[in-house]
Amino acid sequence: MNPSRPPLGDSSLAALVKGYNWLPDLSSRAAGPLVRVRVAGRHAVALRGPEAVRFFYDERHVERATALPGPVLNTLFGCGAVHTLDGTAHRVRKEMFLSLLTGREAVAGLVEQVASAWDEAVDAWSGQPSVVLFDEASRVLTQGVCRWAGIPLDDAVETARDLVAMVDGFATAGPRHWRARRARSRSEAWLARLVEDVREGAAPAPAGSPLDAVARHRDADGRTLDPHTAAVELLNIVRPTAAVCWFVSYAGHALHFRPEIRQRLAEDDPAYAVAFAHELRRFYPFAPFVGGRAVADLEWQGERIPAGTLILLDLYGLNHDPDLWDRPLVLDPRRFLGKPPGRDALVPQGGGDRATGHRCPGEDATISLLAALGPRLARLEYDVPAQDLRIPLSRIPARVRSGFVMERVHVPMRPLATSRAAAG
Numbered sequence: 001m002n003p004s005r006p007p008l009g010d011s012s013l014a015a016l017v018k019g020y021n022w023l024p025d026l027s028s029r030a031a032g033p034l035v036r037v038r039v040a041g042r043h044a045v046a047l048r049g050p051e052a053v054r055f056f057y058d059e060r061h062v063e064r065a066t067a068l069p070g071p072v073l074n075t076l077f078g079c080g081a082v083h084t085l086d087g088t089a090h091r092v093r094k095e096m097f098l099s100l101l102t103g104r105e106a107v108a109g110l111v112e113q114v115a116s117a118w119d120e121a122v123d124a125w126s127g128q129p130s131v132v133l134f135d136e137a138s139r140v141l142t143q144g145v146c147r148w149a150g151i152p153l154d155d156a157v158e159t160a161r162d163l164v165a166m167v168d169g170f171a172t173a174g175p176r177h178w179r180a181r182r183a184r185s186r187s188e189a190w191l192a193r194l195v196e197d198v199r200e201g202a203a204p205a206p207a208g209s210p211l212d213a214v215a216r217h218r219d220a221d222g223r224t225l226d227p228h229t230a231a232v233e234l235l236n237i238v239r240p241t242a243a244v245c246w247f248v249s250y251a252g253h254a255l256h257f258r259p260e261i262r263q264r265l266a267e268d269d270p271a272y273a274v275a276f277a278h279e280l281r282r283f284y285p286f287a288p289f290v291g292g293r294a295v296a297d298l299e300w301q302g303e304r305i306p307a308g309t310l311i312l313l314d315l316y317g318l319n320h321d322p323d324l325w326d327r328p329l330v331l332d333p334r335r336f337l338g339k340p341p342g343r344d345a346l347v348p349q350g351g352g353d354r355a356t357g358h359r360c361p362g363e364d365a366t367i368s369l370l371a372a373l374g375p376r377l378a379r380l381e382y383d384v385p386a387q388d389l390r391i392p393l394s395r396i397p398a399r400v401r402s403g404f405v406m407e408r409v410h411v412p413m414r415p416l417a418t419s420r421a422a423a424g
């Protein structure tokens with residue numbers, strides 16, 4: 001067989017069946033530095049190792065415009081989204097997201113809104129026999145992000161359901177996928193109308209809010225976004241923020257099985273809370289891999305990659321690579337205490353430079369939200385009834401099967417643990 005050709009057999013079914021383990025399994029059996037596969041009949045290669053991150057996020061190697069399949073655009077990202085742009089068009093659009101989302105101060109307003117929505121919700125949980133953390137967190141995050149973004153909400157429960165559905169259904173062919181498509185159509189129509197109203201002066205947009213920024217943004221061609229694309233990009237702020245509920249329910253899972261982490265998180269130590277946020281994102285499965293197309297005939301560590309080949313970067317595999325991480329299958333926030341992760345080592349939200357590449361602009365927001373909600377969860381008192389706490393890796397996106405059910409939730413009269421300062 002010609003070594004730069006993919007095998008004859010198609011891997012699409014294996015990808016569906018194995019989920020997060022598909023690429024790591026193939027990589028562990030591969031003789032060379034890359035794996036050649038056929039996906040939906042087309043030649044694809046999967047790269048591994050941290051150097052692959054730099055190779056993949058170099059625009060001279062990989063472009064996105066033609067790489068994302070329709071079913072992913074029609075559910076997760078939206079047609080015309082920043083994810084699908086390259087070169088100057090991408091940089092100009094990306095700057096809009098970065099200006100809203102980069103740095104502590106920029107995300108402080110978002111965190112404040114989400115934290116206060118959480119504090120309000122917790123009071124209501126204590127009056128209920130049980131709550132599902134995944135669902136509750138999705139509503140709290142939806143309420144918080146919409147308040148921060150300047151988007152008026154009629155029904156937080158319905159909106160949260162739609163935002164979660166768009167994420168939940170992108171990688172499946174069944175009813176979840178069709179639910180995701182319907183949720184996207186509904187949400188785009190709602191937000192496109194809102195953007196039109198804002199532009200016509202019929203609805204307010206607080207100055208500097210994401211709604212205001214998106215409505216007024218001008219692309220590289222100097223034009224404002226058409227209402228549909230503006231809605232797509234507003235959703236690219238609101239939807240992934242709601243999706244932080246995946247990590248919040250993973251936090252419930254982690255604290256249940258590792259009470260010593262819960263104890264430590266309940267103490268007043270912001271550095272530990274951030275380390276916990278990093279470790280949650282490293283350890284638990286969410287984005288499996290990212291993909292792009294080779295812009296030219298390329299060579300990677302002596303292997304040829306013909307122009308047009310689909311190139312996959314295995315994010316989940318990198319976050320569990322034993323060459324990169326000590327005891328990668330152990331959840332241990334201390335690995336990040338005093339040791340912030342290297343740019344291309346921890347890649348749950350993509351790698352490379354976020355201004356010039358496609359790395360997630362919401363990473364600071366995700367970390368700050370988890371660092372705010374993790375300790376709040378750790379300080380709550382609740383029972384964990386018998387339930388299905390498995391997280392099957394064959395399902396993309398994975399999630400705690402039960403959603404993490406909590407019973408008899410209440411805010412303790414005094415903190416679970418004395419603060420470190422007091423203890424010290």
Ligand code: HEM
Nearest residue numbers: 082083236237240241243244286287290349350358360362
């Ligand atoms: C739940 C936590 C999150 C995860 C797991 C996540 C994951 C990702 C991943 C894997 C990418 C693609 C990187 C690539 O293509 O190379 C991405 C891109 C993106 N994310 Fe996130 N993200 C999260 C939260 C957020 C938040 C909170 C926001 C905004 C408030 C956000 C906005 C975006 C946008 C706009 C892009 C496209 C960037 C581009 O193409 O240049 N994400 N995210």
